Every structure is written in C-alpha cells, then in structure tokens.
Amino acid sequence: xxxxxxxxxxxxxxxxxxxxxxxxxxxxxxxxxxxxxxxxxxxxxxxxxxxxxxxxxxxxxxxxxxxxxxxxxxxxxxxxxxxxxxxxxxxxxxxxxxxxxxxxxxxxxxxxxxxxxxxxxxxxxxxxxxxxxxxxxxxxxxxxxxxxxxxxxxxxxxxxxxxxxxxxxxxxxxxxxxxxxxxxxxxxxxxxxxxxxxxxxxxxxxxxxxxxxxxxxxxxxxxxxxxxxxxxxxxxxxxxxxxxxxxxxxxxxxxxxxxxxxxxxxxxxxxxxxxxxxxxxxxxxxxxxxxxxxxxxxxxxxxxxxxxxxxxxxxxxxxxxxxxxxxxxxxxxxxxxxxxxxxxxxxxxxxx
Amino acid sequence: xxxxxxxxxxxxxxxxxxxxxxxxxxxxxxxxxxxxxxxxxxxxxxxxxxxxxxxxxxxxxxxxxxxxxxxxxxxxxxxxxxxxxxxxxxxxxxxxxxxxxxxxxxxxxxxxxxxxxxxxxxxxxxxxxxxxxxxxxxxxxxxxxxxxxxxxxxxxxxxxxxxxxxxxxxxxxxxxxxxxxxxxxxxxxxxxxxxxxxxxxxxxxxxxxxxxxxxxxxxxxxxxxxxxxxxxxxxxxxxxxxxxxxxxxxxxxxxxxxxxxxxxxxxxxxxxxxxxxxxxxxxxxxxxxxxxxx
Numbered sequence: 001x002x003x004x005x006x007x008x009x010x011x012x013x014x015x016x017x018x019x020x021x022x023x024x025x026x027x028x029x030x031x032x033x034x035x036x037x038x039x040x041x042x043x044x045x046x047x048x049x050x051x052x053x054x055x056x057x058x059x060x061x062x063x064x065x066x067x068x069x070x071x072x073x074x075x076x077x078x079x080x081x082x083x084x085x086x087x088x089x090x091x092x093x094x095x096x097x098x099x100x101x102x103x104x105x106x107x108x109x110x111x112x113x114x115x116x117x118x119x120x121x122x123x124x125x126x127x128x129x130x131x132x133x134x135x136x137x138x139x140x141x142x143x144x145x146x147x148x149x150x151x152x153x154x155x156x157x158x159x160x161x162x163x164x165x166x167x168x169x170x171x172x173x174x175x176x177x178x179x180x181x182x183x184x185x186x187x188x189x190x191x192x193x194x195x196x197x198x199x200x201x202x203x204x205x206x207x208x209x210x211x212x213x214x215x216x217x218x219x220x221x222x223x224x225x226x227x228x229x230x231x232x233x234x235x236x237x238x239x240x241x242x243x244x245x246x247x248x249x250x251x252x253x254x255x256x257x258x259x260x261x262x263x264x265x266x267x268x269x270x271x272x273x274x275x276x277x278x279x280x281x282x283x284x285x286x287x288x289x290x291x292x293x294x295x296x297x298x299x300x301x302x303x304x305x306x307x308x309x310x311x312x313x314x315x316x317x318x319x320x321x322x323x324x325x326x327x328x329x330x331x332x333x334x335x336x337x338x339x340x341x342x343x344x345x346x347x348x349x350x351x352x
Numbered sequence: 353x354x355x356x357x358x359x360x361x362x363x364x365x366x367x368x369x370x371x372x373x374x375x376x377x378x379x380x381x382x383x384x385x386x387x388x389x390x391x392x393x394x395x396x397x398x399x400x401x402x403x404x405x406x407x408x409x410x411x412x413x414x415x416x417x418x419x420x421x422x423x424x425x426x427x428x429x430x431x432x433x434x435x436x437x438x439x440x441x442x443x444x445x446x447x448x449x450x451x452x453x454x455x456x457x458x459x460x461x462x463x464x465x466x467x468x469x470x471x472x473x474x475x476x477x478x479x480x481x482x483x484x485x486x487x488x489x490x491x492x493x494x495x496x497x498x499x500x501x502x503x504x505x506x507x508x509x510x511x512x513x514x515x516x517x518x519x520x521x522x523x524x525x526x527x528x529x530x531x532x533x534x535x536x537x538x539x540x541x542x543x544x545x546x547x548x549x550x551x552x553x554x555x556x557x558x559x560x561x562x563x564x565x566x567x568x569x570x571x572x573x574x575x576x577x578x579x580x581x582x583x584x585x586x587x588x589x590x591x592x593x594x595x596x597x598x599x600x601x602x603x604x605x606x607x608x609x610x611x612x613x614x615x616x617x618x619x620x621x622x623x624x625x626x627x628x629x630x631x632x633x634x635x636x637x638x639x640x641x642x643x644x645x646x
Binding site: 053054055074075076077080081082084085086088089090091092101102105106146149150153159 | 542
C-alpha cells in the first residue's frame with residue numbers, strides 16, 4: 001500500500017470505573033505484519049482494538065505510529081480501516097455507494113472513484129452487485145463489501161473486529177482464506193480480534209493472547225500452539241489434560257512426578273521447580289503400551305464423543321484420574337485399554 | 353410437503369383473524385361508524401329533508417368560517433416544525449445516553465401526564481400578564497410594559513409545544529437510539545466527521561421516523577381546542593376550526609353544520625397526511641428496500 005506502516009507502538013491502560021480492562025497493554029507491530037488478539041469474551045481484546053482505532057478513549061498510555069504520536073488524533077484522521085463484527089454497512093446506500101463512501105468524502109473525481117470501487121469489488125469477487133442494497137446480500141457478501149469499503153481507502157493499518165463470528169462455519173473458513181490472501185496480496189498491516197483459536201492460528205504472523213486485560217503470551221502461532229507458557233493459554237489452545245505435580249530436580253533432562261497415583265515423566269523446563277502443572281493434548285496421547293512402559297496407563301473408557309474421522313473419549317484410571325484422548329482407534333464404552341502419554345508431548349507449566 | 357404447508361398457513365390465518373376480530377370490532381364501533389354517521393348527518397341538515405351540500409357551501413362562502421382553516425394551519429404548521437426540530441436536536445444529542453438521563457427524560461416528559469387543562473392554567477399563571485415571568489422581569493426593570501404572552505397566538509403556540517414536544521421527543525429518541533451505533537463508528541473510520549455522519553448516514557436513517565413524528569404532531573396540533581380557548585383568543589386570532597365546529601354544535605345547536613365542519617377538518621388533516629406520506633415515499637425508497645427499520 002502507498003503509505004504503509006513501519007512500526008506501531010502501543011502501551012495503553014483502560015479502566016471503566018474501578019475496573020481495569022487493559023493493564024499497561026504493550027505491543028509493537030511491524031509493517032506488513034498480521035497480528036491477532038486472541039482471548040475469551042471480556043478479555044479486553046475489542047477494547048484494545050477500539051483504542052487503537054480511536055473510537056474508545058484510553059485511560060492512560062500512548063500510541064506511536066513510527067515517530068508520530070497518534071493517541072490524540074481523531075479516528076477519522078488516523079487513516080486506519082476497520083471491519084466490524086456486524087458488518088456496519090450503511091443500509092440506505094447501494095453496495096457501490098457504500099464502498100465509494102470514504103472516497104467521496106475525500107472529494108476524488110468521479111472517474112477515479114468509479115475505477116477504484118470497481119477494482120476493489122472485483123478483488124472481493126462482488127462485481128455485478130454494485131446496485132444491490134446491503135439488505136439484499138448474504139452475510140458473507142455483506143462482510144466482503146465491508147472489507148472492500150475499508151480497503152478502497154488504502155489504509156495504513158487494517159483493524160478487524162471479530163469479522164467472521166456472525167458467519168456459519170463453512171463460510172468462516174472460506175472468508176478466512178480470503179482475508180489472508182488479501183492481506184498478502186495488498187501488503188497490508190493488520191490487527192485482527194477473535195476468540196476462535198483456529199482463526200488465530202491460520203491467519204496470524206503473531207498471536208497476542210489476552211485474559212482479563214492482561215497479556216498472557218505473545219508469539220508465533222507455532223509457539224503459542226506448541227509451547228504455551230501458562231495453564232490459561234494451554235487450555236485455550238486445546239490442551240485438555242492437566243495434572244497437578246510437584247517437580248523435583250531433573251535427571252538427564254527428564255523430570256518425574258506423581259499426580260494422584262499417576263507416575264509421569266516429562267522433559268524438564270529450566271526454571272520450574274516445586275508445584276507445577278503437566279499438560280497434554282488429547283490428540284497427542286496414543287492408544288497402546290509404550291515399549292519401555294514409561295507413562296503408560298491402564299484405564300476404563302467412560303465417555304465417547306464421535307467426531308467423524310476420530311473420536312474423543314475419556315479414560316478413567318483406578319485412582320480416579322480422568323484423561324481425555326482423541327484417536328481414530330475404535331473403542332467402546334466400558335473397554336479397558338492401555339494408553340501412553342509420550343514424554344516429549346507433555347508440557348510443563350507453572351501453577352497459577 | 354406443499355399441501356401440508358398451506359394447511360398450516362390457513363390455520364394460522366384463521367387464528368390471526370380471530371385474534372384481530374375484537375380490535376376490528378372496536379375500530380368499527382368507535383371510529384368507522386361515528387365517522388360515517390358524521391358524514392351522514394352533515395349531508396342531511398334536517399330530519400326528513402333531502403340530502404344536500406348546503407352546510408359545506410355555507411362554510412366555504414362565509415369568511416368567518418373558512419378563515420379558521422388558515423388560522424389552524426398557521427398554528428399547527430409552525431408548531432409542528434419547531435417541535436420536530438427541537439426534539440430531533442435533543443434526541444440526537446442524547447442517543448448514546450447522557451449524564452442523569454432518567455431524570456432529564458422524566459422532566460421532559462412530565463407535561464404529557466399533566467393534561468392540557470392543568471398545563472394551560474400553568475401557562476396563564478406563569479406567562480400571563482400578571483404572571484411570575486412578567487412580575488420578575490418588571491421587578492428587575494428589564495421591561496417596562498408586561499409582555500403579552502397569553503390570550504393570543506403565542507400562548508397557544510406555547511401550550512401546543514408543551515403538549516406535543518414530550519411525545520415527539522420520546523418517539524424520536526426511541527427511533528434514533530435504535531440505530532446501530534457501529535454505523536457511526538464505521539463512518540468515522542472512513543473519514544467522516546460528526547456533521548457528515550449526521551447528514552449522510554444518520555439523517556437518511558432517521559428520516560422515516562422523523563416523517564411519522566411530523567405527521568402525528570401535525571394531526572395532534574391541528575385538532576387544538578382547549579388551549580386555543582384557554583390561553584388563546586378564541587373569538588378572533590386563535591379561532592381554530594375545532595372552535596368553529598364547537599360553536600355550531602353547542603352554541604347554535606346545529607349538529608348538521610357542526611358535523612360538516614368536523615368532516616372538513618378531517619379532510620384537511622388527511623390532505624396533510626397524504627402530502628407527508630408522499631414525501632416519505634420519495635425519500636425512503638432506499639431504506640425500505642434494504643434493512644430499513646431496525
């Protein structure tokens with residue numbers, strides 16, 4: 001884009017009454033990066049986006065765009081584009097006029113407006129829909145108009161506020177790919193807010209996980225997915241088994257600990273000692289006995305959820321530990337089976 | 353599948369008609385029948401006499417009578433415009449809620465609950481020649497002669513405003529605060545300032561509600577009667593069409609002529625409504641095609 005961003009530095013605090021929604025939320029975004037704010041509802045991610053947009057005033061803090069401080073700049077002067085969850089199209093204007101809205105405010109010549117709007121509608125595959133009204137379009141089409149309306153102004157920064165959460169599952173996956181493509185093709189810098197971990201993983205260069213206004217972890221999708229730093233992030237990224245353990249000193253890079261009669265070995269993490277949590281994803285557990293008998297457990301199948309290709313089921317040990325696993329292996333309710341928690345897949349986390 | 357569906361639908365229609373019947377009956381008994389009866393009476397001056405337009409001819413050939421139409425329009429139209437504009441201004445300003453919103457709304461709405469008579473008495477007491485306002489202004493020597501604010505045009509306008517404003521304000525506030533706030537946010541993100549947002553986004557969306565509010569306030573103020581008598585000058589300047597009808601009915605005891613005047617009044621209101629609806633058609637084609645009302 002013509003006037004792209006090099007860096008955007010943020011450090012903001014937001015309080016509503018006595019409640020702190022964002023606590024000195026720090027972030028630095030580089031040009032052409034795709035950053036996602038991920039977290040459950042009420043974690044402050046949309047507030048953070050609103051503050052960056054200028055629509056929500058921050059209680060304290062600064063926003064710097066390169067060497068220019070912009071937290072006092074009005075939203076209409078920031079030159080950012082924004083896409084809203086409910087599309088926020090102007091219902092009284094046609095698709096063409098919706099997309100042309102920003103350009104016409106800039107008093108561009110009609111020919112240029114027409115050409116740029118047509119080009120943008122082509123890019124979001126809506127050529128031929130110029131004269132329709134938003135009420136005559138499907139949700140996916142409306143969101144594409146909203147994206148075109150923001151992009152046609154060549155914004156320095158694109159802000160997406162849960163743009164896909166009103167769409168059905170199939171459309172969501174399609175639109176996700178489209179947004180990713182647009183981002184790459186146009187060389188955008190984007191901030192994207194979502195509560196959907198799959199969306200965050202597939203779209204982002206970097207993910208920022210938030211919980212009640214506090215930054216829990218920042219990292220690439222792979223880092224967040226494979227090496228969560230705390231129980232919250234692990235839980236959010238699909239770890240379903242957590243074992244409270246007391247960690248001793250490592251022996252050859254391996255720690256061993258007992259949790260409710262379960263003897264577990266995991267790869268040691270340097271700085272963890274004492275109370276901790278071991279976590280593993282259901283899909284990382286194998287239905288078989290390991291050759292050396294390490295981390296192998298016998299248990300009874302208590303619950304089975306059919307998922308299509310696989311099923312997710314709960315196995316209960318004699319000591320009353322319940323372990324969730326996912327496998328294509330056919331098991332039935334009440335079966336006694338042996339499972340293995342691979343040492344390298346167990347993640348050590350600090351206890352909250 | 354298809355027959356089953358039509359059957360289900362016709363059953364629903366039947367239920368709908370059943371549910372509608374009491375209100376239809378009410379509308380017929382309380383509105384349509386008296387209305388038709390009024391037209392009937394107005395066309396038959398005396399029992400047994402032949403039908404004629406005599407009363408209508410009499411009305412339109414007597415300046416004392418037909419000028420009431422002009423008088424009423426002259427009161428109703430400016431009042432409606434002022435009420436709608438001020439209500440729009442305030443309601444727009446309050447659309448996202450303000451400090452002490454409940455208290456302020458209650459104060460604004462209070463006049464509705466007081467009734468016209470009480471309100472008019474209050475206007476006389478406050479704005480009258482010996483009212484508080486004049487006494488304060490005279491006492492402070494800001495004016496030398498008392499202001500003539502009652503028993504004339506101004507008095508009726510004041511009273512009409514206080515009666516109609518709360519109603520119009522509430523209606524517009526509901527309408528405006530029902531518009532999705534993210535529309536404003538998205539317009540801002542596209543570079544629109546507050547005035548542009550009002551003119552290009554909000555006003556077109558408010559327009560249907562504004563037009564309906566205009567129509568209702570106009571009809572209400574066109575029927576002005578108590579305040580025209582109490583704080584106006586019912587013999588002259590504020591002799592509205594409803595006063596003309598009242599005098600025929602209860603001073604001249606000519607029910608037939610009075611009915612004719614009432615019918616003329618109804619037709620005037622209808623004409624105004626038709627104009628308003630025509631304007632609405634033209635301005636809101638777009639919104640009714642799209643999402644329109646939210």
